[in-house]
Amino acid sequence: MSSAGKVTVLVVEDEPQIRRFLHTSLAGQGYRILETATGREGLSMAASHTPDLVILDLGLPDMDGLDIIREVRAWGNMPILVLTARGKERDKVTALDAGADDYVTKPFGMAELTARMRVLLRHAATRGLDDPSAVIIGGLTIDLARRAVLLDGTRVRLTPREYATLAVLTRARGKVVTHRQLLQEVWGPEFVEQSHYVRIYLQRLRSKLEAIPARPRYLISEPGVGYRLVDE
Ligand code: CA
Secondary structure (H helix, E strand, O other): OOOOOOOEEEEEOOOHHHHHHHHHHHHHOOOEEEEEOOHHHHHHHHHHHOOOEEEEEOEOOOOEHHHHHHHHHOOOOOOEEEEEOOOOHHHHHHHHHHOOOEEEEOOOOHHHHHHHHHHHHHHHHHOOOOOOOOEEEOOEEEEOOOOEEEEOOEEOOOOHHHHHHHHHHHHOOOOEEEHHHHHHHHHOHHHOOOHHHHHHHHHHHHHHHOOOOOOOOOEEEEOOOEEEEOOO
């Protein structure tokens, strides 16, 4: 955070209209904005200013945004929100696997963008802290310290693998976790292609945690990409 106490957002985007729009809207909401049109300058500004959050366009004139994500992730863990015209599932998955925290597809609405930003900033603020308190989302309580899950006050019995899946989503709550990331963390690196495992376990979790499993309130699918545990 800057000395003025404002949250600093670095915008790396080569389209001047979008940059201007972001600048005006975000500055109006009290964010301090740094901006650049090139990947090279974006990388150097990320390193020199260590912004609280980076909004990154993937299609830049001088570099691919994916390489920027990888370079920043080599040294930093600031949230990276990808803003992309690449709407294909594969592109979103690749960006998330490279270390992006979330993505918004162009054309985008400012309300959605800022809601996603708030989740990432909140998450970053608690990341790494030893937080013994339980995560409470609506009627769902997930107590990672005690390995306990309660739904409307009643203990829910989960198998170890179901719990492990939920725990990964809980630690990332509000953010998309890709199939690959879930498989890597819950099953291990040799299983990263077995995305049907994840689908089966999410079905089981939903049948235990959701009032209407086909219309989930907590465990949201990002089709072709992964899953997200809602944050509120
Ligand atoms: Ca672009």
